Amino acid sequence: MTTTKRHEEAGLTDQQVLDMYYYMLLARKIDERQWLLNRAGKVPFVISCQGQEAAQVGAAFALQKGHDYLCPYYRDLGLVLVFGQTARDCMLSAFAKPEDPNSGGRQMPGHFGGRKWNILTGSSPVTTQVPHAVGIALAGKMQKKDFVVYTSFGEGSSNQGDFHEGANFAGVHKLPVIFFCENNKYAISVPLKKQLACESVADRAIGYGFKGVRVDGNDPIEVYRVVKEARERGLRGEGPTLIEAVMYRLVPHSSDDDDRTYRTREEVEEAKKKDPILLFAQYLKECGVMDEAQEQAIAERVQQEVDEATEYAENAPYAAPESALLHVYGE
Template identity: 40%
Template sequence: MNEEGEVDDSLHPGLSEDKIKELYHLMMLAREFDEKLFKMQRSGKIGTYASLKGQEACEIGSGYALEEHDWVVPSFREMGVFITRGADRVKLVQGWMGDTRAFQGDENTRDLPIAIPIASQALHAAGIAWASKIKGEKSCAITYFGDGATSEGDFHEALNFAGVFKLPIVFFCQNNQWAISTPRKVQTASETIAQKAISYGIKGVQIDGNDVLAVYKATKEALERARNGEGPTLIEAITFRLGDHTTSDDASKYRSEEEVSPWVQKDPIQRVVKHFQKIGTWSDEYGAKVKGEVEKEVEEAVEKAMQIPPPGPEDVFKYIFKTLPKDLEEEQKELLEEVNEKKSLQDKGDAV
């Protein structure tokens, strides 16, 4: 789908117009969550938030191509993928509110919690794909990371390992042009990120990451190859981070208006609207209906998340180790004793 919303029939992924409407709905839902969480951070309800604004086509298009039994191994900007996978909306908000209980992992899904250490998750994904292969399962792993992650050793080790063992894995790079304040041009001397695949003997493709149909198609094809035993694919999706790196950043300090404004015109959601207008299926009523639905869904999730009592100090120690190592067990005990002591002193004080 080009920037005018026209689709080249010879490249069409074969999704019906109803399915494209579903993609539009999911992209609008991701944008609505994004805007709401940003506002919650500004009003002190969330500590830090990492916006996905501008990257909705990458996340919804690729998420939509996955099968339920596939594994998702994300970084920290993939809320759109989680939404597409049907993740619990309340938990998404709860997690951004800093509640570790939202990250305990759900036995019913194959979506891993977010990873903050850049590129570390690519190795976890390679390990998961290896396990699937050994077990003879048909599930693939997809791992997400940014342009900056491609400078980390973990990225290269994961690609090498996956190439050698011909693993059922898709490496999805959201090249949003920036790694905080480091621009893509100083990240690597390679002309593209996709070409790095060549040195690991795997397939590499570069796509327009603001074209939801291209993203869906490239991911679907990569997954099919992986399922057929043809090995990994590195997808480089060219996109742009429209917002700041996180709410702790101010991108205007290192990006000019001239750089940002053309990307505002390339908004992946507006491109789908143009498509509907071109083929005559758009109406303002339809636009308002979708907007109303996503607003309601987000409002409800936020309201429920706000009612959850905050976690206790003991929760800091849960969800990382299946069995707590001895030293952490002692730390947990000490902390709880300290907290209880403070509480009883406070209660005494209150009583006096």
């Protein structure tokens, strides 16, 4: 049986979807390794992308790398890998080594940032990245630049004032912002039904005068398609778009959380049947883009990158203790 090549209809080549698969798998395997390192007492904290890779990689492929701006959130490993961060960068951050490009090991993992990738660093209070994204878009509009700003956040974070203020301002000024909500059904232990009284996060766009779209976050091709459309709308001066990608957080909130206290194992096992990586591998095989040998080769390449990154980061030197006071007080 051959499946229609939905990716071609979306404007993606066979090579591009293979690359998407590679990035999704790389994100997953870095994440899995970091959990092992955490449990072995080698890295202090992990905050996962597991279950969200399709949405992150699909979105990243629809943006222009090195040109558009990203104001991501802590789970966006798949997104930042496509924009240029490497497995080594991520491991350096996990081990809090000074070579970490995000912050020299000074921030928690997941605080992605780097001028060379147009990734704006974030802070720990959730949703603060949203008004920042809106501000960058306003600056771009005033300077007549042709970039869009992409900002992502969880569905729980869409209840914060920062989201509503940012969305309102961007709507009024028709700014080229893509508000990308990764609805993974939980905000730590709080399930979706206790977070929102409305049907969907996407509906919130109506209140701010722009388009809201709900998309299957386990399908990178669909996510690519809607983010590409949102980008084009932004560039045409038609203002922002709110995209709600629906998925499931496959692991606990963080390495410090025990999700057995608030959700059943049956629920998690059920969600694993829709694991975006398994579904995408299946799609690529059914439409003849990837065979067993290619799948194996991608898995080996990823494994090798993760191994090398782990070894490098573990052996990298720590910062000198006296450097802890740098950038804290005026010199």
